[in-house]
Amino acid sequence: MPENPSAAMLVIGDEILSGRTRDSNMHHLAGALTRAGIDLREVRVVSDDHAAIVAAVRALSAAYDNVFTSGGIGPTHDDITAEAVAAAFDTPISVRDDARALLEAHYKRSGGQINEARLRMARIPDGAGLIDNPVSIAPGFTIENVHVMAGVPAVFEAMVASVLPTLTGGAPLLSQSLRIERGEGEIAGPLSDLAEKYSDLSIGSYPYVKDGVFGANIVIRGHDGARIDAAIIELNEAFPT
Amino acid sequence: MPENPSAAMLVIGDEILSGRTRDSNMHHLAGALTRAGIDLREVRVVSDDHAAIVAAVRALSAAYDNVFTSGGIGPTHDDITAEAVAAAFDTPISVRDDARALLEAHYKRSGGQINEARLRMARIPDGAGLIDNPVSIAPGFTIENVHVMAGVPAVFEAMVASVLPTLTGGAPLLSQSLRIERGEGEIAGPLSDLAEKYSDLSIGSYPYVKDGVFGANIVIRGHDGARIDAAIIELNEAFPT
The missing domain is CATH 3.30.70.600 (Ribosomal protein S10)
Structure with missing residues (x-):
């Protein structure tokens, strides 16, 4: 068969590996990529561990055209994906004005308060592009060929819908x-x-x-x-x- | 937390990566290992590709105490797991008498015929131990720290039940x-x-x-x-x- 663009997925989450949660994002992404003519060739699931995420991002980013990650970009102490992806590319990461503005506007509308924890979700590696999140606003991001998305299925699926039209696909399978x-x-x-x-x-x-x-x-x-x-x-x- | 024995899983199957099938073996194994006090640290899903399986088996076998594989040990042309696992350990593989005897007895009982395709399921790497399969008889096998099991969920789950009591677990999580x-x-x-x-x-x-x-x-x-x-x-x- 002619070669389509290739892809890998990295699922980040202790809750999958402990058997507490049954992952659904892999199945969703697999179907969406097949329809887009992008071949999903490998999936890895790792725990909320900095070194494990860094190693997997580097390996998959080097081996495939596109990498999609799921999980670990929320405001809590166990959300370490953004830092680890930045480290994988030796790129600085900090609260970025464009992401902060999105969050501030959102919490202003909903009557909530921005705080230190929520600001964590505005931490974006230098040079990354934001991925639109129509469900809960806090954005994902794309750095090099890696698309970093949330783990909550409703948010993950919305982010996939934001990213896929920007990618070059092949012939649908x-x-x-x-x-x-x-x-x-x-x-x-x-x-x-x-x-x-x-x-x-x-x-x-x-x-x-x-x-x-x-x-x-x-x-x-x-x-x-x-x-x-x-x-x-x-x-x-x-x-x- | 004190260190429990570690484990990884390797799911082999194009049908998962294309989105056709939603994997259930990962979720089953994750729960069973947690109850047994064995920490599942990583899962990889690769396609029915010899080089990909060999590379993943080598990497996971070196990094974790136990590796569990799922899929690709049936009688058809796309069942290449046993050969690939043997290759990963540079071990010869051939139809083994003990596995052949199990299959012959089974088909004799059920009135079926053993044939060249079914004999493929008796191909076992030298020195491997057989894993009991009470559902459909064709055995899995254990070589070094790698447990090679079927992809059909009913058979996979039966093989997990056969293997787990033979392993040393830690404190249940x-x-x-x-x-x-x-x-x-x-x-x-x-x-x-x-x-x-x-x-x-x-x-x-x-x-x-x-x-x-x-x-x-x-x-x-x-x-x-x-x-x-x-x-x-x-x-x-x-x-x-």
């Missing part, structure tokens, strides 16, 4: 799937032949067990809809229901 | 949480003081937006239940409902 109610062991031989014949497509087999019956969903992905159609027809003929 | 219906910006100051006072505990703030109202779940974790109780009481006093 098309897919069709066929459910075959046979064990993968019976499907594997013919499927391997099909994968060889249609080497321009990606053919995946995702097994399941339902009510004690084994089956598999075969998913065929690629950028050429007609080729996918042809492969699905052949697969259907090989395994008539 | 205890936690209590308090829901505070105020924006994090109001909570952050007192919370930071509390985190400093109870530096033996881990105090996390997980914000939410519900019906337009901002709040946060404060989660206090540690190994000493009495200390957690004391911290929760202080927190409650600082933010009476």
Whole structure:
């Protein structure tokens, strides 16, 4: 398949690793990137640990075209993502006037008070661009190829919607799937032949067990809809229901 | 907090990265490890790509006490995990008699046929121990500190149950949480003081937006239940409902 721009995601949060919270941002971003023609190639989840975040940001930023982070940019003591991302790029970070103005206007409208904790959310690395947050105003930011976003799903999703139109995508990945109610062991031989014949497509087999019956969903992905159609027809003929 | 044994997870699967499937194995493993007193420190998700799997297995195996992988050990052409894990340890891999015997007995009982594709599931690296799979028989395996398990959630969960009792755990991580219906910006100051006072505990703030109202779940974790109780009481006093 032709190469689309690549991406990685970095999820920052002890609550995911302890099993307390089930992450939903990864699934959301994965779908949004696929529709935009950007290939999500790797996801990492790390804890609220400065060194771990710095190392992951450096590794992913060097390896992929785009990096999206989720979590750790709020006002509390465990929100250390902005500092760590700045450190990853050896860039100074401080309260920036444009971000502070956004917050001040917001709290003025809502009758709240800006305070030291809330000002933490205006700490932005030098040279970073702000990411619009229509939900709760405190902005995310983009530095180099890294997009730093909030962990709260409603805010994360709003920030993804702000960032994606600014990125160059490729051809959207098309897919069709066929459910075959046979064990993968019976499907594997013919499927391997099909994968060889249609080497321009990606053919995946995702097994399941339902009510004690084994089956598999075969998913065929690629950028050429007609080729996918042809492969699905052949697969259907090989395994008539 | 005293150091528990550490762990990482490696999820292998294009279907997660494309957004087609929402992973559930990470959340299951995270909870099971927390109860067992093993700290899950990092998760990586990579695609069905030999080089990516080899690199991730090597990096995680070197950095953590235990590594758990999920996905890619079935009979189809895209099941390449076993080969990649063997390559990560420079170990030969072939159809092993003990694994083959399990599969032969299973297909004999169920009236199925063993074939070339199914025999792929008996490919086990030299020296690896088998992981029992009561759901669909084809075993996982443990090589060095890496536990290689299936991606189908019912099978993954059964294999986790087979492996965990064989590992040395630490003290289970205890936690209590308090829901505070105020924006994090109001909570952050007192919370930071509390985190400093109870530096033996881990105090996390997980914000939410519900019906337009901002709040946060404060989660206090540690190994000493009495200390957690004391911290929760202080927190409650600082933010009476």
